[in-house]
Amino acid sequence: MTxxxxxxIKTKNIYFVGDAIACRRYIxxxxxxxxxxxxxxxxxxSEFGFKEALQIV
Structure with a gap:
């Protein structure tokens, strides 16, 4: 598991670290x-709970 x-995307802040399934669940x-x-x-x-777009890297 990686x-x-x-x-x-804009601020490059890291919000969460984990496996791919946990990242999707967090969002x-x-x-x-x-x-x-x-x-x-x-x-x-339901609306998006963050002020910026997120990306799973």
Whole structure:
């Protein structure tokens, strides 16, 4: 198993180090869920939880 890194594209910050599956899980688990609408039309929507795009290297 090789070590992979989750790196920010613009700032080159390393957010997480682990295997490929753990890196994908880290990105997916840090999503932000927001509710949209009111009453019966209320729905949950998930958004990207980071301020920059990430890359697994």
């Amino acid at each position: 070590q992979q890194k989750v790196v920010g 997916n688990d840090n999503s932000i869920s927001k509710t949209v609408g009111k009453g019966r039309s209320e729905k949950k929507r």
